[in-house]
Amino acid sequence: MSTAAGPTLRLDDRFARAVPELATPWQAAEAPSPRLLVLGEALAGELGLDPDWLRSDAGLRLLVGTAVPEGAHPVAQGYSGHQFGGYSPRLGDGRALLLGELVDRDGRLRDLHLKGSGRTPYARGGDGLAAVGPMLREHVVSEAMHALGIPTTRSLAVVATGATVRRETLLPGAVLARVASSHLRVGSFQYARASGDLGVLRRLAEHAIARHFPEAADAERPALALLEGVVAAQARLVAQWMLVGFVHGVMNTDNTTISGETIDYGPCAFLDAYDPATVFSSIDEGGRYAYGNQPLVIVWNLARLAEALLPLVDEDEEAAVPVAVAALERLTPQYEAAYAEGMRRKLGLDATPELALVDDLLALLKADRVDWTRFFRGLAGAARGDAEPLRRHFLDLAGVDAWLDRWRALGPDPEALVRANPAYVPRNHLVEEALTAATGGDLGPLGTLLDAVSRPYDERPGLERYAEPGPGDGTYVTYCGT
Numbered sequence: 001m002s003t004a005a006g007p008t009l010r011l012d013d014r015f016a017r018a019v020p021e022l023a024t025p026w027q028a029a030e031a032p033s034p035r036l037l038v039l040g041e042a043l044a045g046e047l048g049l050d051p052d053w054l055r056s057d058a059g060l061r062l063l064v065g066t067a068v069p070e071g072a073h074p075v076a077q078g079y080s081g082h083q084f085g086g087y088s089p090r091l092g093d094g095r096a097l098l099l100g101e102l103v104d105r106d107g108r109l110r111d112l113h114l115k116g117s118g119r120t121p122y123a124r125g126g127d128g129l130a131a132v133g134p135m136l137r138e139h140v141v142s143e144a145m146h147a148l149g150i151p152t153t154r155s156l157a158v159v160a161t162g163a164t165v166r167r168e169t170l171l172p173g174a175v176l177a178r179v180a181s182s183h184l185r186v187g188s189f190q191y192a193r194a195s196g197d198l199g200v201l202r203r204l205a206e207h208a209i210a211r212h213f214p215e216a217a218d219a220e221r222p223a224l225a226l227l228e229g230v231v232a233a234q235a236r237l238v239a240q241w242m243l244v245g246f247v248h249g250v251m252n253t254d255n256t257t258i259s260g261e262t263i264d265y266g267p268c269a270f271l272d273a274y275d276p277a278t279v280f281s282s283i284d285e286g287g288r289y290a291y292g293n294q295p296l297v298i299v300w301n302l303a304r305l306a307e308a309l310l311p312l313v314d315e316d317e318e319a320a321v322p323v324a325v326a327a328l329e330r331l332t333p334q335y336e337a338a339y340a341e342g343m344r345r346k347l348g349l350d351a352t353p354e355l356a357l358v359d360d361l362l363a364l365l366k367a368d369r370v371d372w373t374r375f376f377r378g379l380a381g382a383a384r385g386d387a388e389p390l391r392r393h394f395l396d397l398a399g400v401d402a403w404l405d406r407w408r409a410l411g412p413d414p415e416a417l418v419r420a421n422p423a424y425v426p427r428n429h430l431v432e433e434a435l436t437a438a439t440g441g442d443l444g445p446l447g448t449l450l451d452a453v454s455r456p457y458d459e460r461p462g463l464e465r466y467a468e469p470g471p472g473d474g475t476y477v478t479y480c481g482t
């Protein structure tokens, strides 16, 4: 491995030093002919990386992991996870690497991580690779989430490797360079707990506290304070998903972060028609991770975190249980408060409306399969006195008129409505169209889509079709997704 990664970049290995038991030193596979497909210039700037340098040969070699700076020690991270409810004791980074941690311009510690960088000891039957399409999907959707103000891992770049990946067909390969406040997951704690070594679990908890919840170190029970911190962060996150109509698709415990950032964009999608039963993933046959289930699934996932942490909460595990349960029981009320506050903003109101106003609206949207994003964006016009464009989405006109009267009586603010409700989200048909074109070598549609979703509240001429619902009946399915 060469060391030509720029004079200023320093990658630390705090995670690997704190919990070497969860860090397998590894290096990226060779990439035959790296070619940059997309670069997050603003993010590069935040990280103190020069975009022109990242575009150079040396920069591309960093972005695919084949040349790392002096002193960097890339590792594959070990973790477990409940996948669709079934426990897998050994998952881990099968095709990913943590290159290291860097300090950004604001002094925050960020992980620089690669996905699609070759097989690791955690690869099981997998080929360790990723295809261009799914990596660009993660780029677009995570950039959109960030622009919407929703905590998420970020995508610094997607680089085509020049290698071919075998899926249902042969596809061009790619590596995603991902940035996160950390890659610690509920599954990391499950793995540490299952190791049977309390020292590992304790060091992992201390590392997580130092990175994400430093005030927890001074709590009477730091592990409990850690659990409470994750509960609060995930309650806020899932409320934001629900408000924007996002379906994660694979809420396994290995895809649930300790930081409260959205991670691992596989078969995810945004609602078109509002229906709580919406599922996009072809592998989610039972609908476990349907849109409307997400607030319940997060409780289940954090119960797995609580179980893993029990011996740190109290030496006497019997005594730890009621304390941990009490922390978990705060999740749903915190979620409901965050959702209610978000709905207040989405409805352009000064005060939180009575629950019935929201419930009645959801019933109307569901009955007429109304497009979620369009409806809320259209409220600004209705608040200014032109409800016609909105009414067009409904068959039950008496119902929607009665609801609009109740809502208008509360004095919604049109300006606030425009700021709270995006015009552009990465709708499934637009993402598919952009990925298909990019896989065939045309990056034009991807660029336009990125432009739209990077300024989601700012409606611009020429982007009208990016604000329109998809064709068909909205029953879109993502196959494979990775």
Ligand code: AMP
Pocket (backbone or CB within 6 Å): 091, 092, 093, 094, 095, 096, 119, 122, 123, 124, 125, 126, 127, 128, 129, 130, 250, 255, 264, 266, 482
């Ligand atoms: P994901 O669905 O991307 O969250 O991945 C779930 C698990 O499968 C993780 O442990 C991944 O590292 C692993 N994995 C997914 N795809 C591959 C692949 N092509 N090669 C090796 N491991 C993979």
Ligand code: MG
Pocket (backbone or CB within 6 Å): 254, 255, 264
């Ligand atoms: Mg994952």
